[in-house]
Amino acid sequence: MDLGFDVVDLPETDHVAVGDEAPAFTRPLVGDEFWEDRALADLVDGPTLLLFHPMDGAFQTTYLYNEIDDRGWADDVDVYGLSVSSPYEHKRLLAERGDGIRIFSDPSATVVERYGVDHDVDGMAGITEARPAVFLLDTEHVVRYAWVAGEHPEFPDYDAIEDAIDELSDRGPE
Amino acid sequence: MSKQPITLYRLQACPFCERVARTLDALGLDYRSRYVEPMHSERNVVKRVSGARSVPVIVDEEAGVTMSESANIVAYLERTYGGGASGDGAAAGGA
Secondary structure (H helix, E strand, O other): OOOOOOOEEOOOOOOOOOOOEOOOOEEEEEOOOOEEEEEHHHHOOOOEEEEEOOOOOOHHHHHHHHHHHHHOHHHOOEEEEEEOOOHHHHHHHHHHOOOOOEEEEOOOOHHHHHOOOEEEOOOOOOOEEEOOEEEEEOOOOEEEEEEEOOEEOOOOOHHHHHHHHHHHOOOOOO | OOOOOEEEEEOOOOHHHHHHHHHHHHOOOOEEEEEOOOOHHHOHHHHHHHOOOOOOEEEEOOOOEEEEOHHHHHHHHHHHHOOOOOOHHHHOOOO
């Protein structure tokens, strides 16, 4: 199918990969009602899905949360988002979607860069944001599934993530 | 995880909240900040905790104390943790 436009390739990145321990960080974590500084290390006590995504309001972010809500992943694993948007923007996002999900705020993009998923936005001077990226962590904080966008735009393989969640949760498809 | 015994519900740049934060700092108390929204209608968590939607609110878990109103909170903190000194009020009196 001719889409009439070119998908942009993103540069190669040395990102966090399967088998790595998830880099530790502390950032404001936003829920439905308030935000407070939380350390990832203190939160992970079972299968945990960590989703890096573009700024709140970008269509990739909206589609991501819509899909996860449809699939109900937050019922099965702990799900945390992360973007460079402010806590106020995360609160707006969570008022409409992301049921059961909390979102880290990383405006300096230092966590984004530590995970190797940064993307300098063309035409928005000074803004580095997260590429779409998905990391599934086990109880020991070890990455068991990793996907990082290599094109712009690109969406995760939701079925593959679901398989990885099922495998890690030890409750394979019936 | 490190569990801070005192939680401060606060609004960004609210002078009364800053006053409480400065008092906590001056007394060397470890606390965690929970930020809420400017809109009163979006502060249900504060209402559940304290019975009203105003901030600041502190929850001092070990003492079993939940308290609103910055003047009350500052007086409580200095009475409870100030070791009898009364100088911290002056340090926090800039607002």
